[in-house]
Amino acid sequence: MLKIKTPKTHRAKRALEKHAPKLVENGKKTLILHGTKTSNVLNSVLTQIYHLKRDSAVKYTKKNENIRPFESGGETSLEFFSLKTDCSLFVFGSHSKKRPNNLVLGRMYDHHVYDLVEVGVENFKPIDSFEYDKKITPRIGSKPFFAFIGEGFESVEELKHLKEVLLDLFRGEVVENLDLAGVDRVFVCTAISSTTVFLTHCALRLKRSGTSVPRMELVEVGPSMDLVVRRHRLPNDSLKKEAMKTASDQPKKKIKNVSSDIVQGKIGKIYIPDQQVGNMPLSNEIKGLKRERREAKKNKVNGDHQSKKRKTDPL
Amino acid sequence: MGAETYQIDLGNLMAFDPSHHFQSIPSAREDLVKECLQKGTELVQAIANALFSLPSTEDPDGPIVHLPQPTTRLPREKHLPKPKPPTKWELFAKAKGIKNRKKDKRVFDEQTGAWKRRHGYDRVNDDKDVPIIEAKLTDEPGEDPFAQRKVEKKKRVEKQEKNRLQNLKQAMKAGALPSHVQLAATALPITGSQKEAPKKASKEELENVAGMAATATASGGKFDKKLPGEKAPKHAGKFRKFLPVVEGKGMGTQEKQQTEKILNQLMAKSSHDILDVNKAVTMFNVKKERQRKKEKDREVFNTSNKLKPKKKSLKKSSKKKN
Numbered sequence A: 001m002l003k004i005k006t007p008k009t010h011r012a013k014r015a016l017e018k019h020a021p022k023l024v025e026n027g028k029k030t031l032i033l034h035g036t037k038t039s040n041v042l043n044s045v046l047t048q049i050y051h052l053k054r055d056s057a058v059k060y061t062k063k064n065e066n067i068r069p070f071e072s073g074g075e076t077s078l079e080f081f082s083l084k085t086d087c088s089l090f091v092f093g094s095h096s097k098k099r100p101n102n103l104v105l106g107r108m109y110d111h112h113v114y115d116l117v118e119v120g121v122e123n124f125k126p127i128d129s130f131e132y133d134k135k136i137t138p139r140i141g142s143k144p145f146f147a148f149i150g151e152g153f154e155s156v157e158e159l160k161h162l163k164e165v166l167l168d169l170f171r172g173e174v175v176e177n178l179d180l181a182g183v184d185r186v187f188v189c190t191a192i193s194s195t196t197v198f199l200t201h202c203a204l205r206l207k208r209s210g211t212s213v214p215r216m217e218l219v220e221v222g223p224s225m226d227l228v229v230r231r232h233r234l235p236n237d238s239l240k241k242e243a244m245k246t247a248s249d250q251p252k253k254k255i256k257n258v259s260s261d262i263v264q265g266k267i268g269k270i271y272i273p274d275q276q277v278g279n280m281p282l283s284n285e286i287k288g289l290k291r292e293r294r295e296a297k298k299n300k301v302n303g304d305h306q307s308k309k310r311k312t313d314p315l
Numbered sequence B: 001m002g003a004e005t006y007q008i009d010l011g012n013l014m015a016f017d018p019s020h021h022f023q024s025i026p027s028a029r030e031d032l033v034k035e036c037l038q039k040g041t042e043l044v045q046a047i048a049n050a051l052f053s054l055p056s057t058e059d060p061d062g063p064i065v066h067l068p069q070p071t072t073r074l075p076r077e078k079h080l081p082k083p084k085p086p087t088k089w090e091l092f093a094k095a096k097g098i099k100n101r102k103k104d105k106r107v108f109d110e111q112t113g114a115w116k117r118r119h120g121y122d123r124v125n126d127d128k129d130v131p132i133i134e135a136k137l138t139d140e141p142g143e144d145p146f147a148q149r150k151v152e153k154k155k156r157v158e159k160q161e162k163n164r165l166q167n168l169k170q171a172m173k174a175g176a177l178p179s180h181v182q183l184a185a186t187a188l189p190i191t192g193s194q195k196e197a198p199k200k201a202s203k204e205e206l207e208n209v210a211g212m213a214a215t216a217t218a219s220g221g222k223f224d225k226k227l228p229g230e231k232a233p234k235h236a237g238k239f240r241k242f243l244p245v246v247e248g249k250g251m252g253t254q255e256k257q258q259t260e261k262i263l264n265q266l267m268a269k270s271s272h273d274i275l276d277v278n279k280a281v282t283m284f285n286v287k288k289e290r291q292r293k294k295e296k297d298r299e300v301f302n303t304s305n306k307l308k309p310k311k312k313s314l315k316k317s318s319k320k321k322n
Helices: A010-019 A040-052 A076-085 A157-170 A237-243 A287-304 A306-312 B029-052 B088-096 B145-173 B203-214 B252-267 B277-299 B303-307
Strands: A002-005 A030-034 A057-063 A089-094 A102-109 A112-125 A145-149 A177-179 A185-191 A196-207 A215-233 A258-261 A265-268 B007-009 B014-017 B064-066 B106-109 B114-117 B182-185
Touching (some): A040 A112, A102 A157, A196 B029, B007 B029
Parallel strands (some): A145 B014
């Protein structure tokens, strides 16, 4: 036997609709979690990634014993957390002798692990070690620029993968309209060697250049770190094909009464219903009626108190 | 400046320079950072050149540009929403060519002689408003026509609910259940003459059975493939403890104490309290009983007994030492 369960409140209904698959998706949320052991460096890396993505991230502080993203069976609770928080990106930090300062970046499709990249963090410099004019601090949720430098991002498969994951992790929501006054941050990623990527976060300062395009100046605001690629797992082909489907393949919804013409362009038809004068309700508040009464009153006043009014006139 | 060699994705505000190659990576960290930032500035400038040349509209907050779609293809978060399958009525209406017509919200009610809502509270043709139902020849005496109308109405509502559930089931099969609707199992389907639904096995019971099955190989399940999410069977029973051989601070004296205790009991004058007579008698009795039972079993071979799993505890036989 089945029972139909619907949310009791409108708020719950809205929350459920927010989680449902959509034709045009909203930005991906990020889940940040710890493994059994994390080092001091890793703790601050995770916190600062959370700071960068404050508007669309969930950070868990408890230790997670049974999360091992690369092992079979180790993703079960990760997938559950993803379902619970509606996050489809995750950053998982763990520290061990074999893999010190380990960071696993991964993506989810339909709350199942899609792909994984494991990097080691080296030469980490936190936000507070940078000194700069606080006025140019990037604002939360602003759309970042990306600069990927180096041939490694094209020739080495691991780095190619890492580039895609980093872009997905930090790009935020896909927007149609962008406020040019609101651009204020850049992520600069440089492939130093075939395994190492130097990642830094910079603020943008727009300077006058005399032309309409301002001169860009980068000010390092941190965090900055070296990412050394360790293990990685690509999505399997069928899953990838499934996940790459976009809404643009679908036909657009037809708008009523609007058509396009080659010569005239966009044509809209407007229907105006006939005015029904006979059905209009009449009341005392209609202006036409009011004026009549007022005029009648005026005439009356003029007739009665003419002499009085004249007296007051010269004053 | 080779702006042509950059790959620019304006939708993601991303620029990529695949041709850049470090001649020699600077050893000092500051130099490396400086070089990276310099190159980064070039790339960002290239994005800005493309971005600021887009047609913009003025806004009180600043100029707003319309970004193109991202060219870097990134995976979706969830699958595309699936189309809802047509309901049974929709299929029927299509086959018959029935089209939806708009109905007025307000209808003239002849009973009361007033305009009323079509549905909901204080609606037209409400059963509650009917004061008199005229008797017909076919009416059976002793039957309340008002109650009958109520029952009929209830039946109609139930039927509609059933149809709705059926349609939702179809939608669930197609994976197109509306996001706010859940179909929850209330009970397992009852089949045959069984009156009560079978009891759900508890987690502990399932774990026990799974553990038994997993250790039922010659190697105790050591080389078996593990399913994803399967945990190692829980260790039942006690672990053996060994007292330290070397005398130390705390534990070392324990062994000494243990032996001393036994010796004292043996050497004591009234050594008869080592032997608990009552206990000895019961132990003897139990042993005898068991033997008798064994002999009996051998005579009457019981098949059902053999099929049952022997419940054997992992603990050692519970004979007390003292």
